[in-house]
Amino acid sequence: MDVTLAIDAMGGDHGASVTIPAAVKYLKQYPRDTIILVGNPDAIHTQLQAIGVKTAQFGDRLRVHAATQVVGMDEQPQSALRGKKDSSMRVAINLVKDGTASACISAGNTGALMATARYVLKTIPGIDRPAIASYLPTKNGQVCMLDLGANTDCSAEHLLQFAMMGATLVTALEHKPNPTVGLLNIGSEDIKGNEIVKQAALLLRESDLNFYGNVEGNDIFNGVTDLVVCDGFVGNVALKTAEGVAKMMGGFLKEGFTQNLYTKFAALVSMPVLRAFKHRLDHRRYNGASLLGLRGIVVKSHGSADVFAFGCAIEKAAEEARENMWQHISEHIEKWHNQRQNTPQGVS
Amino acid sequence: MDVTLAIDAMGGDHGASVTIPAAVKYLKQYPRDTIILVGNPDAIHTQLQAIGVKTAQFGDRLRVHAATQVVGMDEQPQSALRGKKDSSMRVAINLVKDGTASACISAGNTGALMATARYVLKTIPGIDRPAIASYLPTKNGQVCMLDLGANTDCSAEHLLQFAMMGATLVTALEHKPNPTVGLLNIGSEDIKGNEIVKQAALLLRESDLNFYGNVEGNDIFNGVTDLVVCDGFVGNVALKTAEGVAKMMGGFLKEGFTQNLYTKFAALVSMPVLRAFKHRLDHRRYNGASLLGLRGIVVKSHGSADVFAFGCAIEKAAEEARENMWQHISEHIEKWHNQRQNTPQGVS
Numbered sequence: 001m002d003v004t005l006a007i008d009a010m011g012g013d014h015g016a017s018v019t020i021p022a023a024v025k026y027l028k029q030y031p032r033d034t035i036i037l038v039g040n041p042d043a044i045h046t047q048l049q050a051i052g053v054k055t056a057q058f059g060d061r062l063r064v065h066a067a068t069q070v071v072g073m074d075e076q077p078q079s080a081l082r083g084k085k086d087s088s089m090r091v092a093i094n095l096v097k098d099g100t101a102s103a104c105i106s107a108g109n110t111g112a113l114m115a116t117a118r119y120v121l122k123t124i125p126g127i128d129r130p131a132i133a134s135y136l137p138t139k140n141g142q143v144c145m146l147d148l149g150a151n152t153d154c155s156a157e158h159l160l161q162f163a164m165m166g167a168t169l170v171t172a173l174e175h176k177p178n179p180t181v182g183l184l185n186i187g188s189e190d191i192k193g194n195e196i197v198k199q200a201a202l203l204l205r206e207s208d209l210n211f212y213g214n215v216e217g218n219d220i221f222n223g224v225t226d227l228v229v230c231d232g233f234v235g236n237v238a239l240k241t242a243e244g245v246a247k248m249m250g251g252f253l254k255e256g257f258t259q260n261l262y263t264k265f266a267a268l269v270s271m272p273v274l275r276a277f278k279h280r281l282d283h284r285r286y287n288g289a290s291l292l293g294l295r296g297i298v299v300k301s302h303g304s305a306d307v308f309a310f311g312c313a314i315e316k317a318a319e320e321a322r323e324n325m326w327q328h329i330s331e332h333i334e335k336w337h338n339q340r341q342n343t344p345q346g347v348s
Numbered sequence: 349m350d351v352t353l354a355i356d357a358m359g360g361d362h363g364a365s366v367t368i369p370a371a372v373k374y375l376k377q378y379p380r381d382t383i384i385l386v387g388n389p390d391a392i393h394t395q396l397q398a399i400g401v402k403t404a405q406f407g408d409r410l411r412v413h414a415a416t417q418v419v420g421m422d423e424q425p426q427s428a429l430r431g432k433k434d435s436s437m438r439v440a441i442n443l444v445k446d447g448t449a450s451a452c453i454s455a456g457n458t459g460a461l462m463a464t465a466r467y468v469l470k471t472i473p474g475i476d477r478p479a480i481a482s483y484l485p486t487k488n489g490q491v492c493m494l495d496l497g498a499n500t501d502c503s504a505e506h507l508l509q510f511a512m513m514g515a516t517l518v519t520a521l522e523h524k525p526n527p528t529v530g531l532l533n534i535g536s537e538d539i540k541g542n543e544i545v546k547q548a549a550l551l552l553r554e555s556d557l558n559f560y561g562n563v564e565g566n567d568i569f570n571g572v573t574d575l576v577v578c579d580g581f582v583g584n585v586a587l588k589t590a591e592g593v594a595k596m597m598g599g600f601l602k603e604g605f606t607q608n609l610y611t612k613f614a615a616l617v618s619m620p621v622l623r624a625f626k627h628r629l630d631h632r633r634y635n636g637a638s639l640l641g642l643r644g645i646v647v648k649s650h651g652s653a654d655v656f657a658f659g660c661a662i663e664k665a666a667e668e669a670r671e672n673m674w675q676h677i678s679e680h681i682e683k684w685h686n687q688r689q690n691t692p693q694g695v696s
Binding site for chain 1: 397485486487497500501533534541543545564565566567568569570578580581582584585586587588589590591592593594595596597599601602604605607610611613614615617618619621622624625628629
């Protein structure tokens with residue numbers, strides 16, 4: 001299926017200098033898809049010129065859509081929502097809302113993106129709160145995890161909804177019909193954890209999901225389940241802890257191998273191993289977090305993404321669009337609600 | 349100061365075969381301290397014989413104290429508390445209670461140890477809940493973190509108490525008079541996080557602690573603060589996530605270096621670097637979690653600790669005993685309560 005993607009060209013730490021080369025690269029790689037670059041037309045054209053691209057080169061597949069404002073990386077969500085109605089971020093989301101684009105991508109600030117997307121697109125019926133999902137590398141592949149920071153206080157019912165949305169995402173992106181779902185907890189036994197997590201386990205057990213049970217922090221990277229569900233506070237801490245450890249270990253290794261002439265020689269000899277190691281953990285490949293639970297597809301790129309990483313986020317958005325992600329979530333939730341209503345013992 | 353340590357000789361995955369060699373090694377290294385091995389006397393003497401040690405060799409510095417029961421690694425805390433009144437774990441704690449020993453060390457199950465220690469020793473006045481604190485490696489040293497799993501639901505006041513206990517521990521063990529305290533959150537700004545964390549930040553700001561502000565998951569390993577405070581759910585997830593990532597990365601490296609003849613050669617050449625890397629991250633050096641907030645010193649070793657790791661836990665307990673840890677916490681809390689009562693605007 002051909003897709004049209006709206007890109008917030010001005011968002012992120014590097015703005016157009018990253019988003020536009022990534023968009024052009026994408027258009028070359030996917031010759032049937034269309035990209036709408038949203039932002040300041042002058043800035044966009046200057047950047048296109050700088051990398052030697054003429055919009056005519058892609059015909060109607062590369063369009064520029066003007067937006068006069070830019071949401072700051074530290075701007076409060078409410079300020080962006082009220083004061084930046086013509087921001088590149090908001091206009092890109094508007095294009096999804098009116099059906100011109102089937103997904104949008106932004107490296108802009110997460111809070112503003114979530115608030116704006118929620119305001120413009122609205123949530124799917126049956127979903128109380130959208131959540132942020134992303135992939136992480138594991139020992140033997142990858143794992144999808146949510147919520148990564150959109151919701152700091154969650155009920156058991158919210159965690160169930162996250163699990164349903166996440167499972168639908170995994171099914172769509174990885175073509176796994178019945179992904180395993182783990183509930184992030186501090187022990188594998190049912191009696192472990194706080195009241196909300198215990199209650200969530202009961203709901204998950206009664207649901208139509210392939211619920212594995214509790215998983216612990218280390219299980220995330222052991223690839224025990226396809227999906228890991230948690231509230232946004234815990235998810236965000238776990239994600240950033242993982243990043244911190246990975247960076248620290250990478251730093252130790254680099255320090256060790258650059259200590260003196262001998263260790264530099266050892267590094268040279270070990271180059272193929274060290275390169276493969278770096279590639280396996282390259283977080284850029286996992287760039288692109290899905291804002292799930294909205295009536296439209298929105299993918300958030302890391303603010304500091306480079307061209308390669310931003311390209312990965314574009315690809316993820318395109319894949320979600322091709323798979324009609326949000327409609328699938330909507331169907332899944334509706335089916336579950338009907339099932340619940342028809343089950344006399346159903347949890348209400 | 350000479351200290352007497354009570355060791356739960358039967359606890360942990362490996363029981364006497366780890367605890368006793370570690371105890372003997374400790375006695376050789378610290379010729380003025382005393383160790384009381386608590387457990388089945390037959391098992392203890394058999395193990396001492398196996399490693400060629402006669403108790404007489406250490407005079408009165410090595411004693412055996414009989415206990416007929418052992419708490420199972422998966423036993424429920426309540427079952428251990430009610431049904432195992434003569435367990436090696438409980439008797440070791442009793443020796444701290446009656447003043448025979450000034451600290452005890454156990455590799456037994458955390459839940460039972462915490463429940464028993466709390467029941468026997470009681471909490472320090474002004475402390476609602478004991479917490480588990482431990483050290484983790486950072487880019488440039490180490491960081492102390494609590495709570496690591498004792499309390500899944502915490503109030504802001506609990507987090508403040510954890511911070512006070514943790515700061516006292518850091519001061520005692522590292523001789524840092526005014527350690528910096530970070531509050532684990534999902535953003536550095538004050539408006540981030542859930543209500544409890546926001547409230548805790550206010551309390552910490554008003555306290556006599558050196559409060560740095562919010563820290564995020566990655567900051568733990570950047571060594572931004574000397575202490576990181578969080579509830580036991582988040583702390584346990586962060587700790588296990590860190591362990592999971594470290595193990596995964598170590599596994600990737602090992603896989604890479606053992607792939608073929610060439611990479612094995614590279615590993616050989618890189619051996620000094622890889623050894624130093626491994627040493628820097630050796631979690632055994634950080635073994636020994638402090639159960640803080642009790643009227644006595646209790647250190648929990650990892651259940652799977654080896655002799656070296658268990659030795660580190662013994663050393664930590666001895667250090668806490670030498671520094672009169674729990675009395676310091678008690679004084680700190682009392683001082684703070686008096687200060688609060690005398691401040692008309694004090695938070696109540």
